Amino acid sequence: MRLAQHMAIASERVTATAIEATEFPELSQAYRVSAVPKVVINDRVEFEGALPEPQFLEAVLRAAGEPVREG
Amino acid sequence: MSILQPRDEEAVRKEFQRIAGPVKLVVFSQELVAQDLCRQNEQLIKEVAALSDRISVEVLNPVVDRERAAAYGIEDVPATVVEGARDYGVRFLGIPAGYEFSNLIDSIVAVSSGEASLMAETKSSLATLAGDVEIKVFSTPT
Numbered sequence: 001m002r003l004a005q006h007m008a009i010a011s012e013r014v015t016a017t018a019i020e021a022t023e024f025p026e027l028s029q030a031y032r033v034s035a036v037p038k039v040v041i042n043d044r045v046e047f048e049g050a051l052p053e054p055q056f057l058e059a060v061l062r063a064a065g066e067p068v069r070e071g
Numbered sequence: 072m073s074i075l076q077p078r079d080e081e082a083v084r085k086e087f088q089r090i091a092g093p094v095k096l097v098v099f100s101q102e103l104v105a106q107d108l109c110r111q112n113e114q115l116i117k118e119v120a121a122l123s124d125r126i127s128v129e130v131l132n133p134v135v136d137r138e139r140a141a142a143y144g145i146e147d148v149p150a151t152v153v154e155g156a157r158d159y160g161v162r163f164l165g166i167p168a169g170y171e172f173s174n175l176i177d178s179i180v181a182v183s184s185g186e187a188s189l190m191a192e193t194k195s196s197l198a199t200l201a202g203d204v205e206i207k208v209f210s211t212p213t
Contacts, residue, residue, distance in 0.1 A: 004206040007204075010197050014197065014200070014204045014206065015162070015206065016208065017205070019208065020211070021210060024164060036209055038209040039206065042203075042205055053190055053193055054193075057196055
């Protein structure tokens with residue numbers, strides 16, 4: 001959640017919501033949460049586990065439909 | 072009985088020395104839907120807020136305060152919005168305990184200044200975003 005919330009602070013376009021999975025079983029089921037942390041961006045791109053900042057950014061850009069710089 | 076132990080309070084107070092401006096924690100509670108969770112969440116948020124005079128708390132009911140809930144995009148309870156000089160879009164759904172507790176504290180300090188701790192490349196990429204990005208992070212307390 002740390003990277004997500006800092007991205008929300010950096011950009012007016014970004015919102016970050018931390019969801020306590022066990023308190024929201026229906027939501028967790030809808031997003032097929034089986035391992036945590038699980039990150040879902042724009043309901044399009046998802047991954048499990050923590051990613052380093054450059055890869056997290058890449059996932060955000062991909063979810064937003066932005067061109068992703070290779071490398 | 073308080074949720075935070077004296078040891079937790081001491082650690083949080085230390086973090087809160089870095090608070091640079093006012094922070095508002097907007098809590099959405101609806102006891103008819105989730106009484107225990109909403110009460111625990113409210114208590115935790117109020118205990119955290121009591122550790123700094125820069126933090127205020129507002130408790131809203133999404134049914135009664137429907138327009139505010141819609142403006143914040145809140146549909147479930149308990150929920151907490153961490154707001155600084157503006158609403159940066161930082162929300163916690165459920166009780167921010169365990170791992171999420173440190174993120175709550177970190178987000179309070181970060182919104183107080185509006186300064187994101189990110190690499191310069193990340194900030195410049197985010198500045199070019201043409202569309203909205205909604206990030207959900209599912210976690211468990213342990």
